[in-house]
């Protein structure tokens with residue numbers, strides 16, 4: 001059958017809905033299919049096969065896939081900053097002795113394996129630590145800006161909030177948030193954003209490279225305090241790095257979410273930018289005036305409607321009417337509540353701008369890596385590498401030397417041999433003659 | 435490429451992990467499934483997909499803005515899996531000879547003798563997976579991308595870095611091989627049944 005028939009055309013025919021066939025080719029195939037039952041059944045098989053292939057289910061990502069990827073991506077994002085060229089450059093110079101470089105390569109592999117084997121574990125540990133430390137305060141906020149729970153950080157990047165979370169409860173509401181300078185302090189529900197003309201929500205993000213994470217964090221705390229804002233959440237992590245000697249240190253980094261009174265937003269952005277080298281900064285503003293006014297007027301309309309329904313309810317006598325009005329009243333109330341919630345969240349965003357600050361330590365220069373336990377291992381490794389370099393070099397020198405004097409050795413050996421033979425012969429002759 | 439992707443790529447290049455995760459959210463399931471079908475088990479598929487996505491993140495600077503991001507991602511997926519398979523093969527040839535492969539190639543080469551023999555849906559559904567494992571790798575990938583995941587010829591050509599003609603011939607040979615293997619499987623069974 002298939003020797004005389006064109007299989008390729010049948011595959012084209014199979015795909016004709018996705019890829020239009022040339023009219024003539026199409027006509028030919030169709031004419032052939034008319035008279036060739038083999039091709040018809042082959043095509044049916046293909047159709048069945050294609051259908052079954054298309055029906056093969058997609059497999060969902062395995063559990064924990066995204067979490068694992070996230071951790072690795074965060075690590076990559078930080079490693080990106082650190083130069084990777086610093087690993088054991090001494091070994092890579094070319095040598096003509098393949099055997100020796102082979103030995104060296106094996107040793108390098110051994111060293112690198114030993115060196116890196118510790119890392120995933122350590123990363124995992126520090127990751128776990130920083131996760132513990134990321135206390136999300138978004139739900140709470142601060143009781144009052146002046147009573148912010150003081151956060152301090154220890155060497156591992158663990159955030160220690162000195163005040164208990166219970167104390168921080170129940171703030172972040174519009175009432176307790178700092179108010180515009182014009183409004184009377186204490187009576188913050190006077191605040192009406194629509195009084196300020198255009199209503200613009202402004203948020204910002206700044207990425208900084210800083211000398212020392214802890215210092216920068218403390219400075220941010222001070223800025224936030226001075227501007228009567230609060231820290232919403234803080235998330236820290238640390239990344240191991242290598243320098244030219246193969247030593248390891250940890251780079252600390254973190255993301256801090258701040259809330260700053262919107263009137264002081266610019267000041268906050270400016271001050272934060274002075275804390276380090278700005279690698280990225282962004283300000284977004286959303287004009288919500290229209291939405292805000294619109295939402296407010298919808299609330300007013302609904303409230304008017306609610307009032308009318310109540311009046312109707314009082315006058316209603318038939319039970320069906322009462323039930324119907326009740327139902328409508330409930331619906332109106334639900335809608336009013338949800339619109340009020342929207343207004344409330346607008347209010348919060350209008351009063352308090354949010355700023356995301358990411359802090360990353362600059363890759364440290366040699367002298368500043370001082371953590372002892374890390375360094376002991378790293379120094380040992382560096383010295384080990386150095387000794388091996390020395391041994392390799394010694395072998396190289398000896399071999400080079402040997403090869404270089406080989407011709408002389410050969411000649412010297414030959415001469416020595418001849419001399420010795422001559423001497424022996426001479427002695428034997430003398431013995432015989434005696 | 436959607437303009438949304440372009441924005442996310444820009445942010446991802448600056449090291450924004452969150453943007454990158456958004457960017458790949460549409461594609462990672464497909465990448466995982468391609469890897470799963472190519473490698474044949476979940477563990478390897480997971481590792482290969484993670485490796486792929488990390489490579490994509492690290493290599494974003496090398497991505498050309500005017501090309502399709504998804505295609506680029508799938509290219510890396512396929513190549514990563516292929517590296518895996520190559521490594522596996524090396525280990526295999528050290529220990530076992532590749533008789534299994536020879537058998538499968540033989541099966542593909544054999545024309546199904548009787549044209550009257552037809553596929554049955556039940557056996558296709560049951561044997562598709564094992565049959566996929568027996569056709570040559572490049573044909574298998576082409577069939578997977580076209581018939582299982584619905585990629586166009588052009589996309590597959592971009593992923594595999596070959597012409598549409600090559601893609602089409604790989605697909606038809608792949609389908610043809612699948613059919614032959616499934617039919618052969620049946621005739622083997624019948625023979626076994628006959629001798630008992």
Ligand SMILES: [Zn+2]
Pocket residue numbers: 001004005006032036037038039040
């Ligand atoms: Zn025919």
